[in-house]
Amino acid sequence: MSALTLVQEQKCFGGRQVRFKHASAVLSCDMQFSVFLPPQAAEGKVPALYWLSGLTCSDENFATKAGAQRVAAELGIALIIPDTSPRGEAVADDAAYDLGQGAGFYVNATQVPWATHYRMYDYILTELPTLLEAQLPLSDKRAISGHSMGGHGALVLALRNPARFTSVSAFAPIANPVNCPWGQKAFTAYLGEDRTRWEEFDASLLLARRGSPLPLLVDQGDADNFLAEQLKPQTLYTAGMQASANLLLRMQPGYDHSYYFIASFIEEHLRFHAGYLQD
Numbered sequence: 250m251s252a253l254t255l256v257q258e259q260k261c262f263g264g265r266q267v268r269f270k271h272a273s274a275v276l277s278c279d280m281q282f283s284v285f286l287p288p289q290a291a292e293g294k295v296p297a298l299y300w301l302s303g304l305t306c307s308d309e310n311f312a313t314k315a316g317a318q319r320v321a322a323e324l325g326i327a328l329i330i331p332d333t334s335p336r337g338e339a340v341a342d343d344a345a346y347d348l349g350q351g352a353g354f355y356v357n358a359t360q361v362p363w364a365t366h367y368r369m370y371d372y373i374l375t376e377l378p379t380l381l382e383a384q385l386p387l388s389d390k391r392a393i394s395g396h397s398m399g400g401h402g403a404l405v406l407a408l409r410n411p412a413r414f415t416s417v418s419a420f421a422p423i424a425n426p427v428n429c430p431w432g433q434k435a436f437t438a439y440l441g442e443d444r445t446r447w448e449e450f451d452a453s454l455l456l457a458r459r460g461s462p463l464p465l466l467v468d469q470g471d472a473d474n475f476l477a478e479q480l481k482p483q484t485l486y487t488a489g490m491q492a493s494a495n496l497l498l499r500m501q502p503g504y505d506h507s508y509y510f511i512a513s514f515i516e517e518h519l520r521f522h523a524g525y526l527q528d
């Protein structure tokens with residue numbers, strides 16, 4: 250198990266906002282991630298919300314823009330904020346913002362040149378929780394949430410692994426990636442031309458086929474520039490109805506795709522997850 254190196258620390262709402270570096274065995278590169286430890290973590294183990302960010306983000310966007318720490322401190326929930334892809338000069342990349350570094354799509358790539366490092370699905374599902382629960386005051390109660398590409402990642406990880414999480418939520422997720430340009434581009438590059446492999450990473454198809462024992466909360470702004478072409482929440486809603494899932498999908502009038510939208514509703518997502526994390 251790799252050691253965690255502390256690279257930054259700030260006191261925040263009585264807790265600790267920290268940034269760590271470690272050598273990831275799954276991704277075969279050095280990674281950074283951010284963690285908010287609430288004040289309760291000084292006394293004992295606390296549950297955690299994993300937050301998966303979107304295209305172009307690092308672990309810093311959510312930590313600095315969402316304003317989640319005040320309520321997380323009140324509720325005694327740790328925030329685990331990974332990066333969005335493997336990183337480094339030795340890691341394959343692309344000049345476009347929606348492929349390569351900053352755009353890992355939370356899949357395990359099978360194609361050259363991506364397969365060597367791009368295994369964000371396994372990194373989030375197993376390596377990071379195993380590492381963090383051994384070295385930080387965290388219980389094994391986990392919830393998961395995310396935005397856009399990260400909303401897709403959160404839904405897919407939870408739908409495929411319901412025993413690992415108590416609850417899942419998403420902001421403006423890429424809800425049906427096999428049918429949108431962002432998803433088709435990334436899945437072709439990372440997973441190849443065989444579309445049956447893509448279906449393992451599509452939240453709407455997974456929900457329709459498997460249903461979900463977990464509660465799902467999704468918020469979507471109706472003034473989001475990416476709504477019609479890339480996000481397709483209606484497909485997720487239809488899948489949820491088909492599967493009789495415990496899905497609450499809320500269209501939020503006037504909100505766009507930005508972190509101002511996330512900041513407006515993150516408190517409700519934290520309180521939603523707290524109800525299940527603290528059972």
Ligand SMILES: N[C@@H](CCC(=O)N[C@@H](CSC=O)C(=O)NCC(=O)O)C(=O)O
Nearest residue numbers: 303304305306310346396397398399508
């Ligand atoms: N540069 C791109 C859009 C990039 C963008 O909007 N990224 C979003 C996530 S989009 C889906 O995954 C984001 O979270 N950006 C970081 C931030 O701090 O806002 C374009 O020009 O279209």
